[in-house]
Amino acid sequence: MVYVFVNQKGGVGKTTSAINLGAYLAGAGKSVLLVDFDSQANLSSGIGVKSAKPGVYELLSGAAPLDQVMRKTAIPALHVIPANIDLSGAAVELIDQKEREYFLKKALMPLRNRYDYIFIDCPPSLGILTLNGLIAADAALIPMQCEYFAMEGLSLLFKTIRRIQKHLNPSLVIGGIFFTMYDQRTRLAQEVVKQVSAYFRDAVFSTIIPRNVRLSEAPSHGIAISQYDPLCSGAKAYQSLAVELLKRGKPVSGGSPAHPANSGGEVNHGA
Ligand SMILES: Nc1ncnc2c1ncn2[C@@H]1O[C@H](COP(=O)(O)OP(=O)(O)OP(=O)(O)O)[C@@H](O)[C@H]1O
Numbered sequence: 001m002v003y004v005f006v007n008q009k010g011g012v013g014k015t016t017s018a019i020n021l022g023a024y025l026a027g028a029g030k031s032v033l034l035v036d037f038d039s040q041a042n043l044s045s046g047i048g049v050k051s052a053k054p055g056v057y058e059l060l061s062g063a064a065p066l067d068q069v070m071r072k073t074a075i076p077a078l079h080v081i082p083a084n085i086d087l088s089g090a091a092v093e094l095i096d097q098k099e100r101e102y103f104l105k106k107a108l109m110p111l112r113n114r115y116d117y118i119f120i121d122c123p124p125s126l127g128i129l130t131l132n133g134l135i136a137a138d139a140a141l142i143p144m145q146c147e148y149f150a151m152e153g154l155s156l157l158f159k160t161i162r163r164i165q166k167h168l169n170p171s172l173v174i175g176g177i178f179f180t181m182y183d184q185r186t187r188l189a190q191e192v193v194k195q196v197s198a199y200f201r202d203a204v205f206s207t208i209i210p211r212n213v214r215l216s217e218a219p220s221h222g223i224a225i226s227q228y229d230p231l232c233s234g235a236k237a238y239q240s241l242a243v244e245l246l247k248r249g250k251p252v253s254g255g256s257p258a259h260p261a262n263s264g265g266e267v268n269h270g271a
């Protein structure tokens, strides 16, 4: 399965989730490949990659073969294709290319059967890189912060996904939405969880990732939370999210969520 972590809103936990879910799945005996598809390269440094060149840009441009861009991590079954700042140029270079939306899909094709899970970490935009991510993927995983503007962003994201399902990647499904950086003391956070869950129903994971400072410390040590502090609340939450993802198995095309994908409806911003 190829999952893309997507949300055009910045700082919602895409990278943190890709790293830590990947680490727990690898710990559960699955083979996992993380693909850093953001020129900020947070995923690469967060999982301890020292030299990110050659990386995914060199792979796409044909400057480096697959075996040179793959890296091992501190977790044996967890591999990574890193990104470096050169990837920011790809967005511009791709504009003039034929089939520019399919570069990542083609590059990952030989790897699909080598891994149980491939996770693509996207930048905070709906530009050509994210488009490539959504086309290369079987399913989209959407981390969401529990705040008002996050709900506004969600309807734009679903519109984009619907367009992609219609024209560019009909087999793309919503793998699920999950809440991040949850602070149970705020009423707004509770309200957002309630509303989004009521609207997107089965698409919403029941695990909620709490705000937990240990999750923000782990990347500076270049390791996942499962190794940095496996007993903290953030670690337990990501472990539980990984179990949920495993249990969900392969999302079925046209499965969840029926209504946002088909109705054209907006997220209700409510009271
Ligand atoms: N549950 C959490 N509790 C506390 N801090 C968190 C949590 N999740 C992520 N963070 C921190 O919040 C910041 C943003 O997280 P992250 O980089 O994962 O988001 P992102 O969506 O990938 O951002 P971008 O859109 O810039 O790529 C980071 O500093 C990260 O360490």
Ligand SMILES: [Mg+2]
Pocket: 014, 015, 016, 038, 042, 043, 121, 122, 123
């Ligand atoms: Mg990120």
